[in-house]
Amino acid sequence: MLYREAGQFKTDYAADQAIFPILQDRIFLGLFLLLALVAVPLLANEYWLSTILIPFLVFSLAAIGLNLLTGYCGQLSLGTGGFMACGAFFAFKLATAFPDLHIAVVFLLAGVGTAGVGILFGIPSLRIKGFYLAVATLAAQFFLVWVFNKFPWWVNYSSSGVISAPAREIVPGFFITGTQASPVTKYVFLLVFVAILALVAKNLVRGKMGRSWMAIRDMDIAAEIVGIRPLHAKLSAFAISSFFIGIAGALWAFIYTGSVEALAFQIDRSFQVLFMIIIGGLGSILGSFLGAAFIVLLPIFLNNTMLAVDPSISTAIVSHIEFMIFGALIILFLIVEPHGLARLWQITKEKLRLWPFPY
Amino acid sequence: MSETRDRIGDTLLAVENVSLAFGGVRALSEVSFEIREHEILAIIGPNGAGKSSMLNVINGFYHPQDGAITYKGNKRKQMRPHHAAATGIARTFQNIALFKGMSTLDNIMTGRLLKMHRNFLWQALYWGPALREEMEHREAAERIIDFLEIQSIRKTPVGRLPYGLQKRVELGRALAAEPDLLLLDEPMAGMNVEEKEDMCRFILDVSDEFGTTIALIEHDMGVVMDISDRVIVLDYGRKIADGTPDEVRGNPAVIDAYLGVSH
Ligand SMILES: Nc1ncnc2c1ncn2[C@@H]1O[C@H](COP(=O)(O)OP(=O)(O)OP(=O)(O)O)[C@@H](O)[C@H]1O
Ligand SMILES: [Mg+2]
Numbered sequence: 001m002l003y004r005e006a007g008q009f010k011t012d013y014a015a016d017q018a019i020f021p022i023l024q025d026r027i028f029l030g031l032f033l034l035l036a037l038v039a040v041p042l043l044a045n046e047y048w049l050s051t052i053l054i055p056f057l058v059f060s061l062a063a064i065g066l067n068l069l070t071g072y073c074g075q076l077s078l079g080t081g082g083f084m085a086c087g088a089f090f091a092f093k094l095a096t097a098f099p100d101l102h103i104a105v106v107f108l109l110a111g112v113g114t115a116g117v118g119i120l121f122g123i124p125s126l127r128i129k130g131f132y133l134a135v136a137t138l139a140a141q142f143f144l145v146w147v148f149n150k151f152p153w154w155v156n157y158s159s160s161g162v163i164s165a166p167a168r169e170i171v172p173g174f175f176i177t178g179t180q181a182s183p184v185t186k187y188v189f190l191l192v193f194v195a196i197l198a199l200v201a202k203n204l205v206r207g208k209m210g211r212s213w214m215a216i217r218d219m220d221i222a223a224e225i226v227g228i229r230p231l232h233a234k235l236s237a238f239a240i241s242s243f244f245i246g247i248a249g250a251l252w253a254f255i256y257t258g259s260v261e262a263l264a265f266q267i268d269r270s271f272q273v274l275f276m277i278i279i280g281g282l283g284s285i286l287g288s289f290l291g292a293a294f295i296v297l298l299p300i301f302l303n304n305t306m307l308a309v310d311p312s313i314s315t316a317i318v319s320h321i322e323f324m325i326f327g328a329l330i331i332l333f334l335i336v337e338p339h340g341l342a343r344l345w346q347i348t349k350e351k352l353r354l355w356p357f358p359y
Numbered sequence: 360m361s362e363t364r365d366r367i368g369d370t371l372l373a374v375e376n377v378s379l380a381f382g383g384v385r386a387l388s389e390v391s392f393e394i395r396e397h398e399i400l401a402i403i404g405p406n407g408a409g410k411s412s413m414l415n416v417i418n419g420f421y422h423p424q425d426g427a428i429t430y431k432g433n434k435r436k437q438m439r440p441h442h443a444a445a446t447g448i449a450r451t452f453q454n455i456a457l458f459k460g461m462s463t464l465d466n467i468m469t470g471r472l473l474k475m476h477r478n479f480l481w482q483a484l485y486w487g488p489a490l491r492e493e494m495e496h497r498e499a500a501e502r503i504i505d506f507l508e509i510q511s512i513r514k515t516p517v518g519r520l521p522y523g524l525q526k527r528v529e530l531g532r533a534l535a536a537e538p539d540l541l542l543l544d545e546p547m548a549g550m551n552v553e554e555k556e557d558m559c560r561f562i563l564d565v566s567d568e569f570g571t572t573i574a575l576i577e578h579d580m581g582v583v584m585d586i587s588d589r590v591i592v593l594d595y596g597r598k599i600a601d602g603t604p605d606e607v608r609g610n611p612a613v614i615d616a617y618l619g620v621s622h
Binding site: 012013014203207209211212215221222223224225226228236240 | 417418420439443449452457458459460465469470472473475477484490493494501537552
């Protein structure tokens with residue numbers, strides 16, 4: 001079947017505003033989700049699930065969160081790691097203090113708590129912009145990680161070095177955290193959970209809130225004359241962005257690594273997520289997924305190819321080359337295609353729609 | 360054209376003795392005038408006369424050191440721009456101030472943000488009341504798109520549009536708010552004759568169809584004489600004339616100001 005919208009007349013604005021207005025897109029997405037939900041759990045091995053798909057989903061959520069703030073609202077943040085740490089530790093405190101609380105509720109509440117922290121650290125954005133704001137969020141990053149390291153209350157005064165996430169079921173019999181949890185259950189839960197949250201993010205950005213964020217991003221003085229309050233718009237972006245990032249941090253600790261430690265949320269994590277949205281596409285939900293996939297897969301791909309070329313190559317060299325390639329790619333994307341992979345995807349679709357005619 | 364406007368009503372906005380200075384630069388000195396309901400008022404004057412500053416004072420962008428503004432019967436010394444928006448003042452800028460990364464449609468939809476009331480939980484669902492609200496405003500936005508004849512660029516990011524169309528979209532965004540008072544800062548600057556004619560037609564239609572009160576700054580005297588009911592002239596921050604286009608045209612002070620006779 002050709003990729004065309006011809007013959008698909010939109011009868012009302014609701015159909016026109018749908019996320020996937022073209023039928024072929026909807027069919028494609030349906031097939032894709034079916035594949036992800038049924039075929040992948042049946043076919044994928046543990047390595048694929050645990051080292052690629054699970055971190056990919058967690059990172060996607062963090063990238064969506066940062067994209068709401070940086071890509072949509074234009075507020076540069078280097079505090080992603082710190083906010084992920086908030087989510088992880090809030091979830092740990094909640095899960096241990098209220099063992100009967102359903103784990104999905106724990107994750108959501110950890111997100112709400114992180115949203116509060118996000119608002120607090122978003123206040124400087126009302127006065128400062130761009131580079132200076134980035135520095136302020138950097139301070140948040142270091143401060144938050146310091147707080148979680150400094151006070152043993154956060155880990156219930158445990159003396160052991162490794163704090164394991166408590167075991168919890170999503171539905172009776174299916175553990176998603178703890179040692180009994182199987183990668184397949186974890187993956188299926190994450191897929192559904194992240195897909196729902198991504199839909200929520202998409203809904204927010206295509207509605208009133210997203211428009212006020214983008215207005216602030218594109219021209220804050222003009223935003224004010226159409227009646228947007230910078231205070232509301234910026235702080236709501238910080239809150240909702242942190243909500244998503246906090247949940248991602250909780251999922252990271254509870255589901256991906258299974259252990260709660262501030263070490264996992266250092267500044268390099270902030271940069272990693274920032275690179276994802278730059279490469280994937282600023283101001284695009286799809287781009288958040290593409291960027292996460294790219295950054296999760298690239299090291300594995302590079303590693304394998306380099307080992308194939310020269311089996312004796314040292315891991316230090318491999319990681320150095322990785323850094324160089326990352327750096328080059330990021331510069332390339334910033335210069336050549338600031339809208340990232342998502343834009344390339346869109347261009348491909350536009351070409352496909354006209355194919356085989358060049359115009 | 361002007362004689363058909365017998366519907367001009369009471370004073371909508373009164374500016375009294377407004378003075379505004381930036382450091383040593385006096386942008387406005389004791390300016391007073393009125394804008395009446397449903398009229399088209401032109402503000403003219405040489406470069407740097409303080410015309411844009413006057414609009415900026417009216418919509419709360421600049422805060423005058425002296426004087427007061429009475430709008431819809433309420434006297435105020437200053438307000439924030441979003442408050443001005445909430446009370447029905449919309450405007451366009453001399454240097455287009457659109458949201459460049461957003462489509463024409465989204466830019467126009469932002470003009471309606473103040474009319475949308477569903478909270479973020481409904482927005483997150485994009486369903487039920489939130490979807491209905493979105494559609495209702497989409498329809499209103501589409502009416503403006505039809506009115507301004509910009510259907511074909513509905514989904515185009517405005518940053519990619521030519522200058523003339525951007526000016527039109529900016530007018531669309533201001534109209535989307537259904538303002539009582541519309542402030543236009545040089546809506547026709549940099550346009551060719553044809554584009555100017557279109558823009559004039561839109562401005563007159565807005566006035567006729569919606570009864571919107573309009574204050575506009577314009578340098579093209581032909582346009583000013585054609586579309587405005589009344590003209591005020593600023594020079595070096597002072598008001599030097601106020602009257603119908605014909606009165607102002609014959610005013611010696613105005614002729615001096617434009618011919619650059621020394622003061
Ligand atoms: N934000 C500002 N800071 C400092 N000076 C300003 C500012 N805005 C305006 N001015 C000064 O105030 C005076 C009036 O400027 P304004 O922009 O109101 O003039 P104008 O009549 O709109 O001119 P033009 O026809 O060139 O647009 C000028 O001398 C200008 O330099
Ligand atoms: Mg001006």
